[in-house]
Amino acid sequence: MHECKCKRSLAGFSSVLFVVLSLVKVFLSQSPEAACLSAEDISPSSNGPRDDDPDDLFAGVDGGSVSGQSRPQSGRVRPLAGPDEEENRDTFDIQISVSDPEKVGDGMNAYMVYKVTTKTSLSIFSRDEVCVKRRFSDFLGLYSKLASKYMHMGYIVPPAPEKSIVGMTKVKVGKEDLSSVEFVEKRRSALERYLLRTVKHPALLKDPDVLQFLESSELPRAVSTQALSGAGILRMVNKAADAVNKMTIKMNESDAWFEEKQQQFENLDVQLRKLHASVESLVCHRKELSVNTASFAKSAAMLGNSEDHTALSRALSQLAEVEEKIDQLHQDQSYADFYLISELLGDYVRLITAVKGVFDQRMKAWAKWQDAQVMLQRKREAEAKLQYANKPDKLQQATDEIREWEGKVQQGERDFEQISKNIRREVGRFEKDRVKDFRVVIIKYLESLVHTQQQLIKYWEAFLPEAKAIA
Amino acid sequence: KIYEPEVHSDRRKWRMRSVSVDLNNDASLVIDIPDALCERDKVKFTVHTKTTLSSFQKPEFSVPRQHEDFIWLHDTIVETEEYAGFIIPPAPPKPDFEGPREKMHKLGEGESSMTKEEYAKMKQELEAEYLAVFKKTVQVHEVFLQRLSSHPMFRKDRNFQIFLEYDQDLSVRRKNAKEMFGGFFKNMVKSADEVLISGVKEVDEFFEQEKNFLLDYSIKIKDATAKAEKMTRSHKNVADDYNHISGALNNTAADNNTAFKNMCVLQKVEDRMASDQELKLTELLRYYTRDIQAAKDLLYRRARALADYENSNKALDKARLKGKDVAQAEENQKQCLQKFDKLSESGKKELTSFKARRVVAFRKNLIEMTELEIKHAKNSVSLLQGSIEILKSN
Numbered sequence: 018m019h020e021c022k023c024k025r026s027l028a029g030f031s032s033v034l035f036v037v038l039s040l041v042k043v044f045l046s047q048s049p050e051a052a053c054l055s056a057e058d059i060s061p062s063s064n065g066p067r068d069d070d071p072d073d074l075f076a077g078v079d080g081g082s083v084s085g086q087s088r089p090q091s092g093r094v095r096p097l098a099g100p101d102e103e104e105n106r107d108t109f110d111i112q113i114s115v116s117d118p119e120k121v122g123d124g125m126n127a128y129m130v131y132k133v134t135t136k137t138s139l140s141i142f143s144r145d146e147v148c149v150k151r152r153f154s155d156f157l158g159l160y161s162k163l164a165s166k167y168m169h170m171g172y173i174v175p176p177a178p179e180k181s182i183v184g185m186t187k188v189k190v191g192k193e194d195l196s197s198v199e200f201v202e203k204r205r206s207a208l209e210r211y212l213l214r215t216v217k218h219p220a221l222l223k224d225p226d227v228l229q230f231l232e233s234s235e236l237p238r239a240v241s242t243q244a245l246s247g248a249g250i251l252r253m254v255n256k257a258a259d260a261v262n263k264m265t266i267k268m269n270e271s272d273a274w275f276e277e278k279q280q281q282f283e284n285l286d287v288q289l290r291k292l293h294a295s296v297e298s299l300v301c302h303r304k305e306l307s308v309n310t311a312s313f314a315k316s317a318a319m320l321g322n323s324e325d326h327t328a329l330s331r332a333l334s335q336l337a338e339v340e341e342k343i344d345q346l347h348q349d350q351s352y353a354d355f356y357l358i359s360e361l362l363g364d365y366v367r368l369i370t371a372v373k374g375v376f377d378q379r380m381k382a383w384a385k386w387q388d389a390q391v392m393l394q395r396k397r398e399a400e401a402k403l404q405y406a407n408k409p410d411k412l413q414q415a416t417d418e419i420r421e422w423e424g425k426v427q428q429g430e431r432d433f434e435q436i437s438k439n440i441r442r443e444v445g446r447f448e449k450d451r452v453k454d455f456r457v458v459i460i461k462y463l464e465s466l467v468h469t470q471q472q473l474i475k476y477w478e479a480f481l482p483e484a485k486a487i488a
Numbered sequence: 489k490i491y492e493p494e495v496h497s498d499r500r501k502w503r504m505r506s507v508s509v510d511l512n513n514d515a516s517l518v519i520d521i522p523d524a525l526c527e528r529d530k531v532k533f534t535v536h537t538k539t540t541l542s543s544f545q546k547p548e549f550s551v552p553r554q555h556e557d558f559i560w561l562h563d564t565i566v567e568t569e570e571y572a573g574f575i576i577p578p579a580p581p582k583p584d585f586e587g588p589r590e591k592m593h594k595l596g597e598g599e600s601s602m603t604k605e606e607y608a609k610m611k612q613e614l615e616a617e618y619l620a621v622f623k624k625t626v627q628v629h630e631v632f633l634q635r636l637s638s639h640p641m642f643r644k645d646r647n648f649q650i651f652l653e654y655d656q657d658l659s660v661r662r663k664n665a666k667e668m669f670g671g672f673f674k675n676m677v678k679s680a681d682e683v684l685i686s687g688v689k690e691v692d693e694f695f696e697q698e699k700n701f702l703l704d705y706s707i708k709i710k711d712a713t714a715k716a717e718k719m720t721r722s723h724k725n726v727a728d729d730y731n732h733i734s735g736a737l738n739n740t741a742a743d744n745n746t747a748f749k750n751m752c753v754l755q756k757v758e759d760r761m762a763s764d765q766e767l768k769l770t771e772l773l774r775y776y777t778r779d780i781q782a783a784k785d786l787l788y789r790r791a792r793a794l795a796d797y798e799n800s801n802k803a804l805d806k807a808r809l810k811g812k813d814v815a816q817a818e819e820n821q822k823q824c825l826q827k828f829d830k831l832s833e834s835g836k837k838e839l840t841s842f843k844a845r846r847v848v849a850f851r852k853n854l855i856e857m858t859e860l861e862i863k864h865a866k867n868s869v870s871l872l873q874g875s876i877e878i879l880k881s882n
């Protein structure tokens with residue numbers, strides 16, 4: 018580990034706590050009023066089911082089997098409980114880890130291979146424990162498949178980590194320096210989080226592509242992932258947004274819930290991006306601070322050497338040592354942890370984009386339905402005209418077309434209602450997960466802060482008698 | 489000291505009152521600066537004196553003084569030949585409101601584009617920064633006067649008395665003094681001291697050690713001060729980032745939990761205390777960098793006196809050889825020797841007490857800093873553990 022020194026900064030630390038607690042405020046509130054970042058526009062009534070009661074998560078969803086909805090099957094024998102119970106289960110019978118990055122090949126064709134280990138008791142898996150080797154493009158390929166399958170149904174598909182040309186090039190070229198080590202570690206961690214989020218989704222867990230990814234030793238090489246980065250997919254899918262904007266008929270939102278939620282997510286998006294940028298700036302400034310503190314510690318040591326009063330000289334040298342120790346401690350600590358928070362924020366910025374994409378998909382579905390209705394109307398008008406024109410064969414065709422479009426209208430309506438239902442469920446799940454995610458990270462962070470502070474107390478209490486001994 | 493800031497509606501006027509809780513050792517002459525007013529570029533200090541000495545007209549009085557008046561006082565003392573054997577307390581540095589001024593500018597420019605909360609927050613930060621600069625500058629001007637008042641010779645200085653007592657504007661005197669001395673002596677000292685001091689063939693062990701020590705230490709402490717300042721500045725950047733982040737969060741979060749809000753306020757208070765305390769270390773180093781320079785100046789003056797004495801010896805030998813002006817040369821030599829001995833004697837005392845003073849100041853500041861660190865850390869631990877409890881129980 019390189020020598021990272023960072024000033025034990027009480028001011029910095031205290032501000033950290035302040036930030037973290039504020040984060041907690043935002044992200045741990047369960048009620049929609051608190052989760053909603055803009056205080057305006059909260060309509061107390063909405064047509065659909067309410068999501069504020071976590072136990073009532075599936076109140077609006079038809080019980081029993083609804084197409085597209087699936088539940089993870091537990092390995093244990095369990096009476097088929099209501100949907101709430103299954104979803105609210107805290108323990109998830111699957112553990113995934115991404116580890117042991119290994120470089121394969123040389124030069125610009127080189128790539129990293131990661132070991133993906135799955136430990137599970139779920140019956141859909143063929144074994145309790147599986148290890149496979151995967152490369153980054155495999156993850157991207159998985160995401161592109163899942164997105165194309167599920168996004169249009171309103172499922173929030175967790176996006177894969179971003180590509181990074183700069184980062185990867187360094188690794189390929191073989192630079193064994195700190196930044197490439199950090200890069201690989203950052204990527205490994207991101208890939209792990211990606212997989213965990215993916216399998217947390219009950220539908221995705223059962224998906225055959227996911228199972229194949231986790232289990233089979235050979236995976237067909239994902240093609241055209243150059244074009245299909247996670248962001249690329251989202252952009253493609255979000256072209257629906259452009260279509261929506263071009264819609265001549267503005268969607269008549271009969272359900273205020275969707276309007277509310279969309280606004281919420283817009284706001285959340287803006288806030289998260291701002292926050293993420295600030296946190297990244299902070300990480301950068303902290304690096305600067307650590308460098309400056311390290312040089313101060315050295316300077317203080319030199320000053321101590323020069324000091325001719327023996328006791329003061331000793332105390333100054335001790336001070337320099339304490340500063341170094343503390344900075345090392347704090348640097349290890351807060352840098353790594355802010356890394357965590359910064360990465361978490363980055364994940365959620367991408368996730369929010371996926372959520373917004375899903376809302377746009379719903380609009381697309383609505384537009385399709387509306388278009389079908391317009392078409393149907395036209396066909397009916399055409400048929401009416403033909404009635405008078407007395408052309409029996411054309412009339413038959415027209416009647417057939419009417420039937421066809423009636424079917425499409427019905428399908429359109431069904432699809433629209435389905436995607437709306439799915440989105441409600443997905444959003445509820447997303448918000449629960451978000452709260453849990455942030456809580457877990459924040460608790461971890463706070464506990465590590467406690468540890469740091471306790472170490473600090475130890476160091477300073479050891480120094481105090483030295484300072485007092487100056488006579 | 490307890491500071492109560494008072495901000496006028498016109499943002500460019502700042503006043504700060506302080507209540508000194510320090511105990512002055514010698515009650516016969518007690519000086520403090522209870523009040524300071526900052527208007528645009530100028531700072532007006534209220535210098536308050538309480539005395540039992542008969543040389544003053546009243547037992548208690550206050551006068552307004554500007555930073556330039558302090559510099560005038562310092563310079564006249566430096567120029568006074570009698571004080572050559574003393575360490576002259578270093579002049580206080582000019583009040584530097586550049587940081588807060590920049591911020592105020594930014595605040596004015598960005599007022600329209602900020603939310604009400606952001607604006608209020610920035611204003612708060614600005615006020616805190618002004619307060620910090622104020623504290624520093626008042627402290628350093630006060631310490632300068634207190635050094636003078638606690639020195640057996642300086643406290644009797646006529647110009648010092650004028651400074652404390654004269655209830656008119658000192659600017660006329662200041663101008664005259666400048667014309668008289670023109671800062672010539674000061675400039676000479678600065679450029680020549682290193683060479684001259686190190687060139688002295690020292691017979692006296694004490695001064696030999698002091699010379700070596702001071703030359704080396706002054707470099708080291710200057711470096712340590714610069715690094716400490718850099719560190720403090722980085723620190724401020726980091727704290728600024730945190731404030732921006734928390735400000736944004738505060739704006740957006742609907743506050744359901746007052747406990748969190750209280751904790752956030754507490755953290756902010758701790759934040760301020762922590763940055764104040766860190767400034768202690770930097771301020772200590774800054775002050776002693778200047779003080780070390782003053783000690784070096786003393787060595788310089790003594791070295792010059794030694795050089796004068798050696799020259800006078802040479803002149804005497806020459807005179808004896810030539811047989812001309814011997815008496816004069818003898819007299820000159822005697823005077824040079826007297827001066828040099830006087831400087832050496834008082835110089836020794838001054839340098840010894842200087843070391844003692846330095847050690848005491850470092851000890852005091854290091855202990856206070858350490859105790860504060862421990863206190864903050866303990867506070868933080870209990871707050872953190874409280875937060876963790878709340879989070880885990882949710």
